[in-house]
Amino acid sequence: MAAKTKAVSTKPVVVVDDVHIIYKVFASGRRATKAGAGGGLFSRKMRLREVHAVKGLSFTVFEGESVGIIGSNGSGKSSLMRAIAGLTPIQGGAVYASAKPALLGVGAVLLPNLSGEKNILLGGLAMGFGRKDMIDNTDAITKFAGLEEFIDLPMRTYSSGMSARLRFSIAASRDHDILIIDEALAVGDQEFRNRSEARMREMRDSAGTVFLVSHSMKSILDTCTRVIWIEKGELIMDGEPREVINAYNVHTGSDTID
């Protein structure tokens, strides 16, 4: 297991202050329309539903920490991460950070019709890196992602594992002050997972702050110095990885780790 003895400074890097995230979504189907009146052509068959995804979370993360975020599906982990990265508007509270957090999520394919190589360049340019740097780095990024054979193919032809690997490699090619990784590694194979966990530890040690959302307790134990457990948008537990993961495992009925 990795050394987790690195001293945590008292300099705050990310402050999450009473954050609320509410999605307004059109619900449809029998459950949504049962209550509605009338059935004419122009009556609304859909109902606007509010989903309160994150309900007033607050915590502070210090320099050099790597924070694991756990919780069941739909508990608000990804919403929270997107809010920390500033990619989702929040309805209450605020997130403060010392630098612009970079988020690596699943789902999002950058530009599906362009080749992996072009996505590397564009991703880098969008993050504000120079063209020359990115071109010089392309081979290293490709190699890290293990996609040498496919880098000239459009990204829409990649498997989800391949595109997650590429996205991770693009973001990890540079040191970020704050990096958020949202289950991006879950789809990678074992070899890539080892490589990327090593890289994450490296980033953490170079004074970067890392957030890791994962369902793999092993990845979290191997890389994180602190774990936050969220359930239904509320904070359940925040503390030392072993302790929190044990409590979580009891909750889910999995075996505890000794």
Next chain:
Amino acid sequence: MSLADYAREHGLKRVGARPALLEYLAEAWKRRDFALTMARFNSEAANAKNRLGRWWTVLLPTVQALVYGLIFGVLMGSSRPDNYIPFLFTGVFLFSFMSGAFGAGAGSVTGNLGLVRSLSFPRMLLPVQATIQQIFNLLPQMVLLILTWVVFAQPITFNWLLLVPITFLMIMFSTGLALVSARLTVHIQDLTKLIPFVIRIVFYTSGIFFNMEHVLKNYPVALEIEKYNPVYVFVSLARGVGVAGYETTAFMWLAAIGWAVVTLALGIVFFWKAEERYGRED
């Protein structure tokens, strides 16, 4: 001490806060290479799907112009504008650029949600990138337009050089349009249904294939209003420069400059105001 004060004390900034306008523009300018590269890659990818590739950028407006020319040319018979072919080509080519930017801008944020949700950069670059893609199409069209002028024996003069500032003003105007349509469709997705309709209406009311002065000669008020129609202004300017029998007026130039500056400025402010909103789920 509240968390907010604590954060401020340690020099933390609120994430996702909309920066001041000048700061925002500076940030966008720093990443101009992103917009340019994305436009280039996208237009390469779009062209690669078709066998005729890049040629479509000139083929399509040419076919359009020919079809309109045939239909309206026959319909209008003797009331056709003078120098009909160069007159029509000028109108159709310029119009296809302006409407193209408006339409492409509309999809530039809603169509790139993957990008918006995974990377943070000034969102303005997306409609700008869509406009740059239209500019790539415009340049070969301009070459073709000048060729048409030459083939249909328009007298070559130094005046033709004025096409450069006209194009420039038209690009400013269209960028503003793209910024406005980009934000509008984010708020109201339904507008994407109306856009083709709006474009049609502007096409029929901007004298693309008929001579406004003749058609509206009994309606002085309508003609007066049309003088302020930006699409008509840009098209008339280009005709005045290159097609024999048409003149540019000082008023047209002033109107073009006015529309270019005002639309671009309004577009930038209007788009920037909603910067925190883009990428939202609903």
